[in-house]
Amino acid sequence: MKSEPLLALPSPSNVLAISIFGVIAYALFRFALFSGEAPMLLPLIGAACSGSLLLLVGGRRTITQSFMRCGFHLGAFAFFMLYPILSPGDAEQVTPAIKELVGWAILLTVVGFECGYWGTRLKTPERPHRVSLFVYTPKQRRLLVVLVYFGIVAWFLTILDYAASAGVSVVDVLFTMRAPVEGQRQEFATTLSGPFLIVQRILAGGTFLAATAASVLLTGPERPTRILAFKYWVALLVCAGAGFLGGSRAMFLFSFAPILSTGWIMLSRSNVQSARFAWAASAFFLLVASWGAMSAMRGGDIRNYNGTIESFAPELHARGALDIYSQMNVVVQAFPELIPYQRGLSLVPLALGWVPRAVWPGKPYPFSLYMNFLNGETVENRAASIAVGLPGEGYGNFGMVGVFLWAALMGFACRRGDDYIGGFHPAHPLRLQIGGMAGIWAGLIVRGGVPEMFYMGLGAMLLPLGLTIYLFGSERPMFARAPQVVSPAPTPVWPPLSLAQRGPASLQQLPGGGARVQPPPHLERR
Numbered sequence: 001m002k003s004e005p006l007l008a009l010p011s012p013s014n015v016l017a018i019s020i021f022g023v024i025a026y027a028l029f030r031f032a033l034f035s036g037e038a039p040m041l042l043p044l045i046g047a048a049c050s051g052s053l054l055l056l057v058g059g060r061r062t063i064t065q066s067f068m069r070c071g072f073h074l075g076a077f078a079f080f081m082l083y084p085i086l087s088p089g090d091a092e093q094v095t096p097a098i099k100e101l102v103g104w105a106i107l108l109t110v111v112g113f114e115c116g117y118w119g120t121r122l123k124t125p126e127r128p129h130r131v132s133l134f135v136y137t138p139k140q141r142r143l144l145v146v147l148v149y150f151g152i153v154a155w156f157l158t159i160l161d162y163a164a165s166a167g168v169s170v171v172d173v174l175f176t177m178r179a180p181v182e183g184q185r186q187e188f189a190t191t192l193s194g195p196f197l198i199v200q201r202i203l204a205g206g207t208f209l210a211a212t213a214a215s216v217l218l219t220g221p222e223r224p225t226r227i228l229a230f231k232y233w234v235a236l237l238v239c240a241g242a243g244f245l246g247g248s249r250a251m252f253l254f255s256f257a258p259i260l261s262t263g264w265i266m267l268s269r270s271n272v273q274s275a276r277f278a279w280a281a282s283a284f285f286l287l288v289a290s291w292g293a294m295s296a297m298r299g300g301d302i303r304n305y306n307g308t309i310e311s312f313a314p315e316l317h318a319r320g321a322l323d324i325y326s327q328m329n330v331v332v333q334a335f336p337e338l339i340p341y342q343r344g345l346s347l348v349p350l351a352l353g354w355v356p357r358a359v360w361p362g363k364p365y366p367f368s369l370y371m372n373f374l375n376g377e378t379v380e381n382r383a384a385s386i387a388v389g390l391p392g393e394g395y396g397n398f399g400m401v402g403v404f405l406w407a408a409l410m411g412f413a414c415r416r417g418d419d420y421i422g423g424f425h426p427a428h429p430l431r432l433q434i435g436g437m438a439g440i441w442a443g444l445i446v447r448g449g450v451p452e453m454f455y456m457g458l459g460a461m462l463l464p465l466g467l468t469i470y471l472f473g474s475e476r477p478m479f480a481r482a483p484q485v486v487s488p489a490p491t492p493v494w495p496p497l498s499l500a501q502r503g504p505a506s507l508q509q510l511p512g513g514g515a516r517v518q519p520p521p522h523l524e525r526r
Helices: 012-034 041-056 067-086 096-119 138-166 170-174 194-204 206-219 226-245 249-268 273-297 318-322 325-334 347-352 369-374 390-398 400-422 431-447 450-472
Strands: 506-509 515-518
Touching: 012 041, 012 067, 041 067, 041 096, 067 096, 067 318, 067 325, 067 400, 067 431, 096 325, 096 390, 096 400, 138 170, 138 194, 138 206, 138 226, 138 450, 194 206, 194 450, 206 226, 206 249, 206 450, 226 249, 249 273, 249 431, 249 450, 325 369, 325 390, 347 450, 390 400, 390 431, 400 431, 431 450
Parallel strands: none
Antiparallel strands: 506 515
8 A cells, every 4th residue: 555645735835925926016016007105115125035035945845844934934924014015105104214124124034034944954863754654553543532522621621610710601701702701700810820821721722632633533544434524523623613712813723724734635635636726715715704703703702793794804904913014113113212122031931931920920021011011001901912023023132133133043943843844754644734833833923922922833733743743753653554565676587587496485574664575595696
């Protein structure tokens, strides 16, 4: 049984590069033909540089070795170049000197990332190459089935804990997005908060564990019954639904990845290309519609939403989610005139943010807190963390040198991640899911609050990645390999032997799990 790749994807680098050049061409034609606003020059150059690098550099890397790199370039373009190119008039209130400095920072971010990405010479350790499909054992299959149910129960326990602590119903907690539940107690603490905050976050991520196990069961070589398949799809839908009801657009993107990758892999086996792209198109429009609905309804109980369908339009909410360029302008104006450079202090929350504040009350706050201060807010009274972006945080630490340094560090980390995911076997049932989530993670870090986005992505990927390492780790593979006979080309013998002379052949076992035909000893050539 020969292993076949479960992916039939076009190059994401080429698709992203063509999309970037398409936006550039639209902006230039609109300006030339309709006398619209001229795109800002330096962000335009940065976008062209990003698209060119995607097209011309790294063409030999496989599809799954490009997810995090594409995630960075998509994030940099969407959050820092899109609005300066399509809506340059919105930045007129900024002085020309600030606009020029921010433009150079954006260009330097792209260059710094590519230097960090391609400058690493660390050698990725070789992994044993499996020549056959993964096969479940009964014990392994039972484990995955248990994880499907356990993950959903674990997530529901956090909802139940919040409802009991706040004195409200579970249904009210489920349907209230990113806002206090109506009728809840003024001051309360959940049972799992405080020193148990890490446990709470792990349990809250149970839907990702359930969805990942369900994806393995659906995409593995053993086809489940219709009833079991229905249960596994329910687990995937619960994961996506929990991400939607949570009200976080970032977490919804993570929670949507398992069901999207599972559907693509299953359709890839049918070899019907139109079905795969119909699935991708449907998923894209569903994602956009859900993103718009989430943006319109969050902040209250969705059952009491009084708006119209027009309020779901994503373009109405795009500026708050995508226009991080404006926040970059604020950072450049504030540092170092109003706030001194941080000189690397913002890396402390990135390295030690996992320590609960109840254990370390004096733990430094992330860099985004300075944006709250500039908005007149305090630690005790602030609406939410304000995204400053990867280049904004780098600038707030060391100026333009910090922009390059933060981007280069990001490039180095993404290269390591892409190399790791690219080392998965082509038949790995979680290769697409882990790669897609890693690409989302990279794009959101570019948008961050770097520590906030890092730990948000880490929380989403921790259980799926842990399950992947446990099941498919090269040192202790949980999946057996199907026996496979590999027959090499026969060694020519001269003069040719008659059938009677050849005698019985024997099988010689190979280290990779196969075998080859070995001639009788008396006929071996010496």
